[in-house]
Amino acid sequence: MEQYKKDFIDFMIDSHVLKFGDFILKSGRRSPFFMNAGLYQSGSQLIKLGEFYARAIHAVYGLDFDILFGPAYKGIPLAVATTIAISKLYGRDVRYCANRKEIKDHGDKGILLGSKLHDGDRVVIIEDVTTSGASMEETVPILRAQADVDILGLMVSLNRQEVGQGGELSALDEIKEKYGFSTHAIVTMQEVVEHLTHPAQGKSLIDSRTRKAIDEYYREYGVKH
Numbered sequence: 001m002e003q004y005k006k007d008f009i010d011f012m013i014d015s016h017v018l019k020f021g022d023f024i025l026k027s028g029r030r031s032p033f034f035m036n037a038g039l040y041q042s043g044s045q046l047i048k049l050g051e052f053y054a055r056a057i058h059a060v061y062g063l064d065f066d067i068l069f070g071p072a073y074k075g076i077p078l079a080v081a082t083t084i085a086i087s088k089l090y091g092r093d094v095r096y097c098a099n100r101k102e103i104k105d106h107g108d109k110g111i112l113l114g115s116k117l118h119d120g121d122r123v124v125i126i127e128d129v130t131t132s133g134a135s136m137e138e139t140v141p142i143l144r145a146q147a148d149v150d151i152l153g154l155m156v157s158l159n160r161q162e163v164g165q166g167g168e169l170s171a172l173d174e175i176k177e178k179y180g181f182s183t184h185a186i187v188t189m190q191e192v193v194e195h196l197t198h199p200a201q202g203k204s205l206i207d208s209r210t211r212k213a214i215d216e217y218y219r220e221y222g223v224k225h
Helices: 003-014 043-061 075-090 134-146 171-179 189-197 208-221
Strands: 018-024 030-035 067-070 095-104 110-114 122-126 150-159 182-188
Touching: 003 018, 003 043, 003 150, 003 182, 003 189, 030 208, 043 075, 043 122, 043 150, 043 182, 067 075, 075 095, 075 122, 110 134, 122 134, 134 150, 134 171, 150 171, 150 189, 171 182, 182 189, 189 208
Parallel strands: 067 095, 067 122, 122 150, 150 182
Antiparallel strands: 018 030, 095 110
């Protein structure tokens, strides 16, 4: 596992963004772990977060794209922080764009924040995590209604590696199959469990009880291949 992935896992834990316990997800599933990107709240956290996303996006998509699109609401600060980080780390000035939940009918009218979209723009979508893929059902039509854009792919923080709405493929694989663009995560839940069960140094954060709950969860909801 690359060092930046290990550092990102530690960063999620230190920021209390990734937690272990007993959680009811939006999907209704009962999960032994939960990630909430809304808990990145300070300037120093957002700087680091943007740099982790920038490194992952650079590793997967390079820098040959025009727009980083963050779906409302959590995707907005992610897109802003990451465009800043891409400029700082790689000297590439990409534009950011996001959507409003409601169309504004006065002043700067429309559904978009940040850059306008133009025909031919190459777009990378950025989100925190996707469990069911339902957010793309809103995001993709918004993007394609604004201009004839080329969606290169999606980058999320964590691939939960559980089945999506169809009950067979993961949510990220369902998105890839349905919309035809690639999907990636900074880290997978398998990498998280591996790193926190057998850390190179320090105390293990996943004990036998938590590991058992995670294994049981994946027996029920994990991708079966």
